[in-house]
């Protein structure tokens with residue numbers, strides 16, 4: 064999750080040489096949108112909402128007929144309508160999520176299940192999406208620590224240090240591999256010794272965001288492509304983000320409005336640019352119904368300025384203050 068950032072070093076020391084950042088391509092006024100409504104690469108409801116919300120569009124399930132529909136095999140995911148069911152069933156079953164619920168979750172330790180499984184399910188879905196669109200490249204992972212353009216910086220250090228996060232990654236990636244076995248017989252291991260499941264799970268941990276719609280709880284998590292995930296954190300952000308639900312029963316029509324924040328980086332791998340171009344020019348039905356994110360300007364921004372959002376909840380005083388101290392001290 065974005066929040067993994069806050070426990071480590073001061074902000075300005077963490078960006079590596081291959082780090083991406085987003086800059087304004089023109090001056091932008093207060094409250095103006097910097098991005099289109101970006102469709103997700105992958106989403107997953109938190110376990111607590113699997114029986115109250117639609118796993119495809121994240122809307123509340125109807126309490127009146129027509130009743131919600133569920134997957135007949137695993138009975139673990141529910142949909143608000145037949146459109147949502149049909150748009151999601153391919154990714155639910157082919158990503159291994161259905162198998163994960165039906166068979167593999169039983170192999171997980173109870174502490175693992177108590178903590179929730181949305182990160183593992185989002186990772187299964189992310190890998191499926193990236194594989195379907197030819198965005199998984201071992202070269203990119205070996206050379207620049209990216210998968211589908213998403214940063215996986217720090218994975219080796221986290222695994223070497225051990226501890227709870229490393230344990231969760233190792234256990235989760237093993238569950239993912241066994242759930243994916245039905246479609247991928249051979250597991251991909253990169254030259255750095257990491258499996259594609261480990262890399263995808265870490266990418267979800269550092270690139271996903273909690274999805275909150277109006278004043279509801281955090282319903283689940285979503286992973287977006289470079290046009291959202293390349294925004295860096297600041298304790299004094301000049302932009303913020305919010306979610307919108309895709310219109311019900313409507314085919315995904317690509318929002319082609321211009322991005323007003325564009326990536327900037329020296330020396331990044333060509334694959335990362337490929338991932339950005341894929342998303343920028345995309346007419347693909349990215350996450351047909353999932354919650355979309357929009358980045359909006361909260362302070363006037365000049366052309367060329369870096370655009371930053373905050374990864375932390377500014378209303379949670381303790382977290383905010385400790386991070387603020389770190390930012391001020393740099």
Ligand SMILES: C[S@@+](CC[C@H](N)C(=O)[O-])C[C@H]1O[C@@H](n2cnc3c(N)ncnc32)[C@H](O)[C@@H]1O
Nearest residue numbers: 074075077078082083214270292293294295296
């Ligand atoms: C979602 S990515 C942000 C985009 C990232 N810079 C990239 O190259 O893809 C999150 C990661 O970016 C880095 N990051 C984001 N904001 C940062 C900041 N203010 N200072 C240092 N590193 C930051 C951290 O490594 C973090 O785990």
